[in-house]
Amino acid sequence: MVGLNKVMIIGNLGTDPEMRYTPNGNPVTTFRIATSRNYTSSSGERRQETEWFNVITWNKLAETCNQFLGKGRRAYVEGRLQTRTWEGQDGQKRYRVEIVANTVLFLDQQGAAAPLPAEEAEAPALDAEDLPF
Secondary structure (H helix, E strand, O other): OOOOOEEEEEEOOOOOEEEEEEEOOEEEEEEEEEEEEEEEEEOOOOOEEEEEEEEEEEHHHHHHHHHOOOOEEEEEEEEEEEEEEEEEOOOOOOEEEEEEEEEEEEEOOOOOOOOEHHHHHHOOOOOOOOOOO
């Protein structure tokens, strides 16, 4: 049986992206993004519910996100869910569900011209003249 693991969210960054490099020299950028939904409770009160997501990007996509995204910026993120498990300093097992992004689109004015799908994330570096912005 074939499975499907796909997530699509639109939200605002709650933190500035943080870029690091693996021991092999591959860039990885992480950031948190919040999505909100408005609803009316059974008592007729308007409420807002916010959900936070941890996002991981790799290679060229990581570099682009680090360069153009910042706290408060609006973005579309598409990818897959991944659960990481580790043992904390107190000996307790910890879990974190993350989105491993393969596409990030910058939705506000400044970053709108710089989407980068995963297929290009593995591509060789471009010259400055090849960039769309």
